[in-house]
Amino acid sequence: MKKMSSIYNLIMVLICFVLLFALHYRGMIYTAVYPVFRDIGQYRLSKSVANYDIIEHDNFSISSYGEDENNIDNIQQIIDEYGDKVFGYFNYHTSKRIDVIVFPSKQELYSTLKIDDDKSTIGAYFGGKVNLLSVDVLEKSGEDSSILTNVFVHELTHLVIDNMTRGNYPLWFTEGSALYMEYYLLGYEWGALVEDMRPFSMDKLTYEFDKLDDFLSYKQSFLLVKGIIETYGKDKYIELIRKLGQGVDFSAACRLVLGVQPDELLLLTELIQ
Numbered sequence: 297m298k299k300m301s302s303i304y305n306l307i308m309v310l311i312c313f314v315l316l317f318a319l320h321y322r323g324m325i326y327t328a329v330y331p332v333f334r335d336i337g338q339y340r341l342s343k344s345v346a347n348y349d350i351i352e353h354d355n356f357s358i359s360s361y362g363e364d365e366n367n368i369d370n371i372q373q374i375i376d377e378y379g380d381k382v383f384g385y386f387n388y389h390t391s392k393r394i395d396v397i398v399f400p401s402k403q404e405l406y407s408t409l410k411i412d413d414d415k416s417t418i419g420a421y422f423g424g425k426v427n428l429l430s431v432d433v434l435e436k437s438g439e440d441s442s443i444l445t446n447v448f449v450h451e452l453t454h455l456v457i458d459n460m461t462r463g464n465y466p467l468w469f470t471e472g473s474a475l476y477m478e479y480y481l482l483g484y485e486w487g488a489l490v491e492d493m494r495p496f497s498m499d500k501l502t503y504e505f506d507k508l509d510d511f512l513s514y515k516q517s518f519l520l521v522k523g524i525i526e527t528y529g530k531d532k533y534i535e536l537i538r539k540l541g542q543g544v545d546f547s548a549a550c551r552l553v554l555g556v557q558p559d560e561l562l563l564l565t566e567l568i569q
């Protein structure tokens with residue numbers, strides 16, 4: 297009986313120790329485990345486009361299905377013009393090939409990436425890859441196909457943030473960063489016409505991002521990242537991203553690099569005077 301209770305005590309101590317360790321180092325554990333989950337998504341995506349044609353272009357690999365040469369040229373030009381600009385901004389280097397997948401229909405993009413039909417998605421970063429709709433699909437549905445440039449810059453930024461932070465970021469931060477790069481490289485400003493909106497609290501942005509009105513939450517995310525870069529400078533923004541990549545959680549990274557609590561970042565936007 298004595299022996300049983302000492303084994304029990306030992307197990308309890310061990311469990312407490314593991315829990316405390318996990319709690320203390322949750323960011324680090326997350327950044328270590330995250331790439332495994334991403335690889336599973338990557339594997340699933342690769343399997344569903346296994347019959348696509350693949351063209352290697354510089355550091356990129358373009359998979360497509362039945363695209364004509366012009367459309368592939370178009371994607372290659374976008375890559376040539378903006379690939380290095382996005383990487384250069386973040387000083388991001390990789391020896392890994394970047395996969396760009398061009399989907400031949402909305403249905404295929406949506407079903408492969410499990411996107412709701414009611415969304416009007418043109419591209420998405422998923423499974424470590426940049427996923428886009430083809431020029432033909434956009435033109436047939438009356439969209440201006442030049443939007444693909446924006447989508448490429450946006451999704452490639454998600455890829456860079458994801459790789460640099462090893463998935464350790466709040467959603468608003470990666471959306472704001474992707475929109476900021478569209479603004480910085482292409483002069484496009486998300487929600488520029490929205491003059492008046494009530495900002496969401498940092499808790500809402502961090503924990504309920506998916507439930508918020510897309511348009512307004514994206515606008516606020518953009519203004520937050522723009523505020524960080526314009527107030528603290530690009531170097532601090534990149535340092536913040538690197539801290540996240542070391543497994544430091546967002547609040548602590550904010551305090552360490554910017555010297556403020558995440559809540560205080562709201563004051564940097566034009567939404568709070």
Ligand SMILES: [Zn+2]
Pocket residue numbers: 450454470471474
């Ligand atoms: Zn996005």
